[in-house]
């Protein structure tokens with residue numbers, strides 16, 4: 264099985280599929296079709312039905328049940344890699360029987376003291392970058408795992424399985440690829456994104472997310488004659504930020520803590536604006552954070568007797584937990600599968616959003632599973648082949664009759 268995983272994985276990571284912010288089309292980059300077309304061929308080789316690649320670069324396919332099961336389960340992974348770091352000319356580096364020491368890769372190093380998970384991977388097979396690109400384990404490890412699960416059922420036709428649906432999607436990293444996904448046509452009872460890190464993790468809680476833009480209008484007067492009149496928008500912006508709780512910042516928070524993150528600030532005397540993202544797993548606590556912004560706005564508008572501060576509050580995405588708990592068959596099945604493989608399931612809240620959170624809102628409950636990849640979004644990215652194999656075993660178990 265490991266050979267199959269490695270064969271698929273090394274083939275896929277070598278194909279540049281970097282997505283790009285700020286594009287008006289899906290996919291954001293045409294090169295994502297290069298991988299999509301290869302996946303179409305690989306799915307055909309494994310005998311899947313209804314293989315389709317649409318104009319938005321979404322690949323879907325179907326493996327009908329061989330036991331009249333009525334259950335339809337989806338497996339989803341994304342094809343793109345992050346826009347922030349090069350995905351061109353990826354040269355994967357396979358390290359057999361990892362000795363547990365620091366790995367030197369051109370001008371960077373993977374140091375177990377800095378990345379403690381490496382200590383658990385001693386003796387395992389690691390796949391790293393050469394230090395100059397991403398690896399693309401996020402999420403080609405997910406794709407390779409799903410493909411190997413399909414290959415397993417292809418090679419073992421007597422093993423009974425449910426109706427298996429797969430989808431490979433573009434532009435996850437820029438949060439845009441999933442909106443055109445046809446949930447109804449996909450026809451699943453529920454699905455899983457295979458896009459996490461440790462093999463035994465399940466994620467079905469993510470942040471509730473809002474964006475708040477703060478617009479500040481000042482009163483720009485010649486500084487020589489400004490006494491009692493000037494309102495310096497840049498100073499009001501600083502004052503506004505100082506009215507928010509200090510410890511609600513990303514650098515002070517983890518686990519279930521929410522935060523307000525000041526992403527951008529621009530200011531002159533006459534005009535300033537700030538953009539914040541607000542995150543919390545708990546909707547009510549997020550509302551509290553929003554109220555703090557409203558209170559700061561009201562306070563400053565009273566102080567400056569002027570229509571100085573204006574807020575624009577935008578809903579971004581919400582926690583899938585509320586919806587998944589209404590029909591948690593997907594969680595029960597994943598936990599049972601992980602246990603049946605002899606592993607210990609670990610449910611961990613995601614401090615971000617996922618395509619699965621959007622799909623859940625679109626009516627398809629879609630928690631997230633691990634891939635065996637680590638350190639995503641940069642040159643430190645790596646994957647552990649044995650953990651990927653564990654993921655494949657879990658996927659096989661989930662799809663079992």
Ligand SMILES: [Zn+2]
Nearest residue numbers: 401402435458
């Ligand atoms: Zn990902």
